[in-house]
Amino acid sequence: MTITSFGRRVRAATALGAGAALLALTGCGTSAESPEDAPAATSDSAAEDTASAPEQEDPADESTDSDSEDGAADSEDGTDDGDDADSTGDETSGDDEGAGEDGAAMGDRTRIMLRTELGVDDTSGDGALALPAEELAALLAEPFGDTAECSDELLLEPGADPVDCKGPASFDDTAPTEPWVANVVFVPGEGGFQDGARVAVLFSTGEALPETAEELLDEDVTVTGVGFGSMFGVEPLSAEELAESTLQTLTSENAYVPVDEMAEWSEVTCEDGMDFDDFATVGCEASTADGESWELLVAPGTYVDNDQGLLVGIDVRPDA
Known part of the structure; x- marks a missing residue:
């Protein structure tokens, strides 16, 4: 009996101890933090990494700095370019002023117009032909496509009195206010300058054709001409240049009255050069391939209705 009672007490004590141990374990479990409530290790690690990482420069900041420097350079270049543009503009203005002065100088020259087709009937035979005013x-x-006025009719015969007119000064100024004078001249006939001539009209600016060119009105002189270009004659021509241009006039199929097939022109020599500011004739001589020679009277071709060129008179007198 004694043994049984001791065994029960031992089991009871053992059971009590086990229960106390379980209670102790349960208390520890409730006081510990759960894994979900614990802070993440990666956050602490990232914070430490961020704090310890070297500072990086933002590429955008570099681009901004670079753009700022480039902008400043462009600003300086733009200022220089502006100065250059102003300088170029001044130079252009100077050129325009020079062109205006050249235009004024051309305006001071005697200008001419050669009309070879008069539209008159020369078959009536009733006295001298006349061109009504x-x-x-x-x-x-x-x-010019505008109007003009003439004071009288022009007799179409050698030695006819000139007629005063008023007409346009140029294609830019077509008001009929410029003084012109109309003179009778002669141009080569269809059969050749050697065999005859027909009447034409030479208009020139001013009150009269300059005396230094009056030989062109002689009935034994037949005239023709051609335009070479707007800049021709801006500078004086030497005797050699004048001779070359005169030969080109004689051999041109585009002349006012072509004489290229009326003789086999081979050479021209001139005794002097020509200044287009002085409307005067220069004596030249033309030679042909068959040994003939013809005296020439060459004047500035300051045509108002054509390019600048030459007006060439061929003296057809037997003793020329």
Whole structure:
């Protein structure tokens, strides 16, 4: 009996101890933090990494700095370019002023217009032909597409008195206020300058054709001409240059009255050069391939209705 009672007490004590141990374990479990409530290790690690990482420069900041420097350089370049543009503008203005002065100088020269087709009937045989004032004015005005006035009719015969007219000064100024004078001249006939001539009209600016060119009005002189270009004659021509240009006039199929097939022109020599500011004739001589020679009277071709060129008179007198 004694043994049994001791065994029960031992089991009871053992059971009590085990229960106390379980209670102790349960208390520890409730006081510990759960894994979900614990802070993440990666956050602490990232914070430490961020704090310890070297400071990086933002590429955008570098681009901004670079752009700022480039902008400043461009600003300086832009200022220089502006100065250059102003300088170029000044130079251009200077050129324009020079062109205006050249234009004024050209305006001071005697300008001419050669009309070879008069539209008159020369078959009546009733005295000297005459070009009425209205028709003469129409000849002057036609190239400008405007109007002109002439004081009288023009007799179409050698030695006829000149007729005063008023017409346009240029294609830019077509008001009929410029003084012109109409003179009778002769141009080569269809059969050749050697065999005859037909009448034409030479208009020139001013009150009269300059005396230094009056030989062109002689009935034994037949005239023709051609335009070479707007800059031709801006500078004086030497005797050699004048001779070369005169030969080109004689051999041109585009002349006012072509004489290229009326003789086999081979050479021209001139005794002097030509200044287009002085409307005067220069004596030249033309030779042909068959040994003939012809005296020439060459004047500036300051045509108002054509390019600048030459007006060439061929003296057809037997003793020339």
